[in-house]
Amino acid sequence: MGKDVVRTEFTRADRQRFRQKVRQCLDVFAQMLAESRFDTDRPMSGLEVELNLVDEAGDPAMRNADVLDAIADPAFQTELGRFNIEINLPPRELGPDGLAGFEDNVRASLNAAEGKANSIDAHIVMIGILPTLRHEHMNAETLSSNDRYKLLEEQIFAARGEDLEINISGAERLITQADTIAPESACTSVQYHLQVAPETFAQFWNASQVIAGVQVALGANSPYLYGKQLWAESRIVLFEQATDTRPDELKAQGVRPRVWFGDRWITSIFDLFEENVRYYSALLPLCDDEDPAEVLARGRTPQLGELRLHNGTIYRWNRPIYDVVEDSPHLRVENRVLPAGPTVVDVMANAALYFGLVRALADQDRPLWSQMSFSAAEENFHVAARDGIGARIYWPGIGEVPVTELVLRRLLPLAHDGLDAWGVAPDDRDRLLGIIEQRCISGRNGATWQVDTVHSLEQTTSVNREQALREMTRRYATHMHTNEPVHTWPGI
Numbered sequence: 462m463g464k465d466v467v468r469t470e471f472t473r474a475d476r477q478r479f480r481q482k483v484r485q486c487l488d489v490f491a492q493m494l495a496e497s498r499f500d501t502d503r504p505m506s507g508l509e510v511e512l513n514l515v516d517e518a519g520d521p522a523m524r525n526a527d528v529l530d531a532i533a534d535p536a537f538q539t540e541l542g543r544f545n546i547e548i549n550l551p552p553r554e555l556g557p558d559g560l561a562g563f564e565d566n567v568r569a570s571l572n573a574a575e576g577k578a579n580s581i582d583a584h585i586v587m588i589g590i591l592p593t594l595r596h597e598h599m600n601a602e603t604l605s606s607n608d609r610y611k612l613l614e615e616q617i618f619a620a621r622g623e624d625l626e627i628n629i630s631g632a633e634r635l636i637t638q639a640d641t642i643a644p645e646s647a648c649t650s651v652q653y654h655l656q657v658a659p660e661t662f663a664q665f666w667n668a669s670q671v672i673a674g675v676q677v678a679l680g681a682n683s684p685y686l687y688g689k690q691l692w693a694e695s696r697i698v699l700f701e702q703a704t705d706t707r708p709d710e711l712k713a714q715g716v717r718p719r720v721w722f723g724d725r726w727i728t729s730i731f732d733l734f735e736e737n738v739r740y741y742s743a744l745l746p747l748c749d750d751e752d753p754a755e756v757l758a759r760g761r762t763p764q765l766g767e768l769r770l771h772n773g774t775i776y777r778w779n780r781p782i783y784d785v786v787e788d789s790p791h792l793r794v795e796n797r798v799l800p801a802g803p804t805v806v807d808v809m810a811n812a813a814l815y816f817g818l819v820r821a822l823a824d825q826d827r828p829l830w831s832q833m834s835f836s837a838a839e840e841n842f843h844v845a846a847r848d849g850i851g852a853r854i855y856w857p858g859i860g861e862v863p864v865t866e867l868v869l870r871r872l873l874p875l876a877h878d879g880l881d882a883w884g885v886a887p888d889d890r891d892r893l894l895g896i897i898e899q900r901c902i903s904g905r906n907g908a909t910w911q912v913d914t915v916h917s918l919e920q921t922t923s924v925n926r927e928q929a930l931r932e933m934t935r936r937y938a939t940h941m942h943t944n945e946p947v948h949t950w951p952g953i
Contacts, residue, residue, distance in 0.1 A: 471616075471746050479746030479767060486768035487738050489753040490783065491731060493790065494659050498762070500791040505552035506816065507654030507793070508563050510808065511801055512571075513591045514544045514583050519934035520593045522583045525605060531577040536570060539605045542646025544591070544598075548574075552654070555816060555883040560893060564809045568944060571805065575942070586938050587808075589683030589696045589800025590647050592911065592930040596637060596687050603643040609745075613774070614642045616744045620706035627702050631691035631847065632684075645703040647686060648696045651808055653796040653815050654782070661823060662730040662781070665794050667830045668822035669779040670723065672815070673798045674841030674854050675872065678864040679900060680811045681849035682800040682907030685915070688926050693849025693908040696800050697842075704776060706744075717741070720776040722839045726830045730792055733781045737772055744774040762788045778842070794819075798842070803907040803937065803947040806896065810946065813885070813893035817876030820883055832857035849908045850900070865901040873898060896946045905948045911937065917953035 493499070514522040521544035522528075529537055529546060540547045550566055553559045575585050604610045618624075618640070625639040657665045681693035692698055701720045717724075717740050727733060747770060753763035762785050769783060782793035799811055822829055830838070833855070841854040845864065852864045859867070873894055880890040900906055911933060918929040940950045 475748075476743055476746045479743045479748055479771075482748050482767040483738055483743070483771050486753055486763075486765040487734060489757055489763055490734060490765060490768060492757065494729070494731060497659065498790060499659050500656075500786075500789040501658040503554060504656040504658075505654075506555050506559060506656070507552040507652075508550040508567070508808075508812070509547060509652040509654075510550075510567065510587065511540055511545060511547045511649035511651070513586045513588060513649055513801075514546065514578065515586050515591065515593070515934065515938070516582060516584070518593075519931040519938070521591055521598055523603065524581065524583055527581050528574075528578045528583050531581050532574045533577070534570065534574065537574060539607055540646070540649075541605060541610055542603050542643065543605050544603075545605070545646055545649060546585075552656075555885055557884055557886040558889070559883075560809055560813055560816075560885060561889050563812070564805055567805045567808070572942075584938055586934065587649075587802035587804070587941055588934075588937065589649060589681075589694065589802065589907070590686055590699070591649075592685040592915075592934050593927075594647055594687065595927075599639060599641065599643040599647070601641045601643065603646060604641070610642075613744060617642055617704065617706050620742070620744070621708055623708055625703060625705065627699065629686070629689075629691045629695060629698050629702075631689075631695065633689040633691065635687055635689045635691060637687065639703070642703060644699060648683075648700045648703070649801045650696065650797060651799045651801050651811070653799075653812055654793045655796070655816065655819065656791050656793045659730060659792055662792055662794070663727045663732075664823035664828065665819050666730070666733070666779055666781065667726050667828065668819040669794055669796055669815075670726075670835075670838050671822060671829055671833070672818050672872075673722075673778055674838065674845035674852070675818075675864055675868060676796075676798050676811065676815060676845075677842060678845035678848070678850055678852045678854070679814070679868065679897065679906060680799045680807075681846070682802050682911070684849075684908045684912050685930060688930065690912060690915075692847045693851075694800060694846040697798075697846035700776070719744075719774065720778075722778055722842055723835070725835050730781050733777070734768060734772065734783075737768075737775050741771070741775055743771060745770060762790050800907070802941065803910070803950075804941050804944045806893075806944050807907070807946050810893045810896035810900075813880060813890065814872075814876050814897050816883060817879035817885075817890075817894070818872060820879035821875040822879075824879075824882065829857060850904055850906050865904065868901050869898065896948070899946070900948045903948045905950075907947050910947055910950050910952075913952055921953060
C-alpha cells in the first residue's frame, strides 16, 4: 500500500480534499514529464517475492510476526495474511551479472530465512496459492496485525455494501462467500520491476501487456483453492474477485474493477495515472502536507504521495510506478502477472523471458501491439490463466497457436536478442532461457506438477483430497529447496 496508516474514519471532506490533492499531483506530474525531470542514466531492475508459511503438516502457519522477528532482516516484510511474508531485493542493473546476482541474493536470503523460521516450527513455501488453504482459514483474524489492512478491508466492503462472492469454474467448481478480504492473501506473486525513460514507458508497458498471457501460461502455479482444482493459475481470477469493490449493479453499468488488465494501448505513462484519477474513487483518502507545485518550483522533487497512494489501491497487472530515490525521480513498469515459485531458478528463468521479450518488442520498428487488438491481449491473458501451459493463444501473423509452439519457434529467439541488448552474460542467458525451452518441450510447469502429483496420490493410495494436498505440499517444499527447475521434478 505504500505506507503505514493510522486507523481512522473518513469524512466527505477528507475525500474531497484527497481528490483535489490527487488532481494537483497529476498536474505536477504532467509538468515533470514535459520538463524531462526523470533519472534515466542507469536504469535499474527490481524483484519482489511473496511467500507462504506452513507448519510441519503443510498447513498454513499464521505466524508471520514471529517469523519476521526470528529472521530479523529488513528485506523481509509483512504481507496481507498472517501466513504471508515478502522479500524485497535491492535493485540492480541487468547488465552481465544482474540476473545471476538476483538469483544468488534470493537463494541466500531464503536459505537463511528458512533456517530462522524452522527454529520456531515454521517453513517457507514459494507457491502461487498454498494448496492446503481451506475456507476456515479465511477470516478476519487471518489478516496481519497492520492497521492499513484492516482499514483497506473496511473501505472495500463499505464500497461494495455486501459480501464478496468467489465463483470460479475450472476443472472443478468453487462457489463461496467472504465477508473479509482475507481470500486475497491466498494470492502470492512475483513482481518484476523495470525502470524506463518517460519517452519509452508506453512501449515497455504495451509490450508487457502483449506477453502477459505467455508469461502466465508458462509460469502457472496455482491450480488449487479450498481443495478444488480450478484454473491452472487460479490466482488471477481469485485476485480479480477478492478485491472487487463493485456490487452486481455497478458491474452491469460497466464500472471498472480495481484489479484491471486495462482497455487500450497507451501512448504515455500519463494515460494510466490520468485513468486512475478519472475512473477510481479513493479507498484510502489520506493526505500529507506536501505542496507538490511549490516543491517543484523550488527545484526539488515532489513525492506526489496522494498520487502514489491512490495508484497503490488500483491493481493493474502491469502497474505504472513513480518513485523518488535520493531526490531523483524515476518511472518503472511493475509486472505483477506471475505467481511465486516453484524454485528460485524458475523465478529467474521467468524473469529472463520477461526482461528479454519486453526489450526486444519495445525495440521493434513496427510495434506488435499495432498489429493486434487490446481485447485479444486480454483474452490471451485469461485463457492462459485458465488453461496454463496447454493454452492456445492468438498471435499476430499466426492466428491461434499453442503457447508452447509460439515460445519455441518465435519468442525465445526474441528474448535471446532482448537479453543481449541488456548486456546479460551469454551463459546466464542460455541457462535461464534453456529452462523455459525445456518447460515448453516437457509441458510441465508448477501447475501441471501439482495436479499430476495430487491425482497420482489419489489414484494409487487411500488418501483423500485434503491429505493428498498436504502430501503434495510437503513434497513441493522439499523440491523447492533443491533449486532444480520444476520441469525436472520427479512424479510419483
